[in-house]
Amino acid sequence: MTTRPKLRLGGHLAPGIIAVALFVIMAVVFVGAPLGDPVGFDEATAIQNETLQSESPTGDYGTVSANGQTYAVAYNGSEEAANVSVANDPGVGVDFREADTTGDGQSDTVYAISRTSITENIGYLMFAIESDQRSAPGETFLVAFEIIDLVLVGALVGAVVLARRDEDGEVVTALGLHSSDEPAGTSAGQVAADGGTEDGGDN
């Protein structure tokens, strides 16, 4: 007969009300919180680049590669308004954004954006690598990384130690390097709180 999980209702769920209440409070607070628009990562990098003014909001734009350089080009009507070098690396992606700077509801500015990927930026930050390609602000975390390293090793060792136990005077480790001669459970006895048997484990 197959079993399936059942939702067990009852009094034991009563403390959950606290969790629900907490959620309600937090949701109310969050909804009411005066959070503005997120800065995001693209805009932050755009400032570092040249901006291309476009008189026509309907202007077109694109990239042109020439002489190993990538150019961002914006068109104003039929005319090429300006171009600018955005990166030496041909692999860098270039995005274009429109923005409304005058507040009349119409896009009037076009940005050409060189964007290094966020993941790549994380790599630079985490290992404290200095690079021209790093485009997002943030702190470096090399020391923290090393510490977490050690913590993980410690946790691993701890887990293995916790998993070790005394069984009939025989140390049984989690890695199973020692095996008991006797079949398990023949004289397990009462297990004491320290993981040994109640009678000291040497009988």
Place this chain on the structure above:
Amino acid sequence: MAVDTTYYLILSAAVFCTGLFGILTRRNALLFLMSVELMLNAANINLVAFSQYYGNLTGQVFALFTMALAAAEVAVGIGIILVLYRNFEDVDVADAATMRW
């Protein structure tokens, strides 16, 4: 284009409270561990959300560290559950109540 930060926060609150709910209503230690993971990851959601909000990558990097710590925590937690099982023949957290008054 970007998702409003408020939604991230509400998501994270929901995940956190789900974890809390689990801790408050469940007695199985393994489920406890899972619930704790949920709460931890709710914190991660917040970290990433605010990283986006401030345009600063620190939050995202930190979330990575939190995951690493969560792994360590699970390793120790599972070890404790093993000892719990060995001592009480069960993984019911209510059994391990000997260190009270």
Place this chain on the structure above:
Amino acid sequence: MAGELAFDIAPAIVALPFASFLVALALGNYMPKKGASAGIAATAGSLVLSLFALVTVAGGSTYQQDLFTWSAAEEVPLHFGIFIDPLSAMMLVIVSLIALLVHVFSLGYMNDEGETGLPRYYSELGLFTFSMLAFVMADNLLMAFMFFELVGLCSYLLIGFWFRQDGPPSAAKKAFLVTRFGDYFFLIGVVGIVATFGTARFVSTDGQTAFPVLAEEALVEGGHGVTTFLGFGPEAWFSILGLLVLGGVIGKSAQFPLHTWLPDAMEGPTPVSALIHAATMVAAGVYLVARMYGFYALLPTVLAIIALTGGFTALFAATMGVVKREIKQVLAYSTISQYGYMMLALGGGGYVAATFHLMTHAFFKALLFLGAGSVIIAMHHNEDMWDMGGLKNRMPVTYYTFLAGSLALAGIVPFAGFWSKDEVLYEVLVHGLGSAGTTGTMLLAAYAMGLVAVLFTGFYTFRMVFLTFHGEPRTETARDPEPVRWNVKVPLVVLGALATVAGVVNMVPVEKVLGIKGIDYLHQFLDPESELVTNLTAHHYGEVLHDVSGYTADATAFGSESVTVLVSAGLSLGLALAGVGLAYALYGRSPTPEEHTDKLGGLKTLWYNNYYQDEYQVWLASGLTLPLAKVADRFDQGIIDGVVNGVGRTSLTGGSYVKRIQTGIVTNYAALLALGLVALLLIVGVTGGWFA
């Protein structure tokens, strides 16, 4: 210079008895004579060094040295130091001499009688001697106070030496408590003096001026450098300080009304009584007044109180001595009475007279006590004089020395006591006649009491002598007394000689009447010309008394000075002889005297019961202090302790309920944690306006 040597080794005077205390305490049981030899050696050493110091001081040099500063506070440095001037040098000799003789006598009184606990006895004697010598040498009031207290402690220990009997422990406690009652005021006085003058030195040094000098400057030139308290002017405040210190003096020197401990102190071994009464404990009080006489001399009110207290005590105690049955009781009351004379002299402006009487009294009272001890040995520790009689022929050495002491005590010419007592009365008389206003009247009243006491003194002294030594033996023991050995007789003979001739050091009446100049050796001695002690001379005291306190000596009230001297001496000698004669008529003529004091009727009962002083003091304690203490106790137990216990019980009960929150189940902790977070969020949110 030899003088410096004597002073350099002066600390050894004090150190030797202390060493003997330690030796007797630690090794007494293994020593021959159970520690007595250490004590005798130490006190003999002290005596030799003291005599050396005395000779050096007589050569005109004095000495003051800080030994150890134990609180170097900038404002009020507190220190131990020694100060040797004529007064302290004389006292050192007296104390070490009496202590030595008492040690020797103890061989006969304690060792030969087979007492147990002798190492304890001799170590306590050593400590007693040490304390008194250090007290005498003290160069500041605080150090004096400390050793004053130590003297009290030692007398407590020694009075209670036979602690397995009923009487001694109770007497010891009484002595301790009564003197402590006085010392309590003394302590406040010391603190007050230090707070007022910023120093407690008796003698000015390069760094600091002595407090009597400061007080004098403050009174003569208007207050500067002193701080008075409670809004009193300098004179009133100094009087209060003087009276506070006087409290300790009255307790220690057994003056009315704190004299009640002294007769009970007779429960101690007799040599201890001799030491206490002649040289140490009781003398400490009078010595203290003499030591800081420069301060008291400024305060006419306090002086008048001292004189009245002394005169009254002299008479009061003498009347009680008349009816006592035990030989030591008579001596106890005579001690109180004689110290009354010393206080009378101090209050009456007779600084030298008081010192003189202190010295002669030390000799003859030690002699009388040791003589009484000898009699007590002979009588197998029966002290009742009515069981004695006729001991004259059976113990002649004791008799003749005792007789010398008695004549001195009664004040019969030419024994030591006559000269000193006569000078006491003379000084009080001339100052009383010469001073104007209330001071003179009060001094004359005190003089009158002192004069009447002379009659009683003569009577009770010779009643004691006749009952003890004359007539027919009244008991078997008295017929066949136990013989005493050399160690009893030698001290008696030494003291007997001193009691007979010690008066020659200061035969002022002879000088004045016959006009022989320069035989008032003690006057000259106490008037040194050393730079260090210009403010501590008898001459200076006389000037201060006259200028500040308005004491004037009128020696020519009865014509000329020699007539006054003769009148005064004749009065006191006549009264003393009258007392002796009365005693002879009543007790000396008949070989089997009757208890004539019975004829006094109710007066005898009153005197025999010490004017019911003990009863009223016991009533004060049980009728007044005890209920107060009970109320305080109830307050303490009920309210103070009640609050404390209540707090404890409340937290205990509360804790036993609150601890149930600690279920040990992790879910509950998590629930509480979450609940707390919810509550916190709500509070912060509502106050911070998050829900607006």
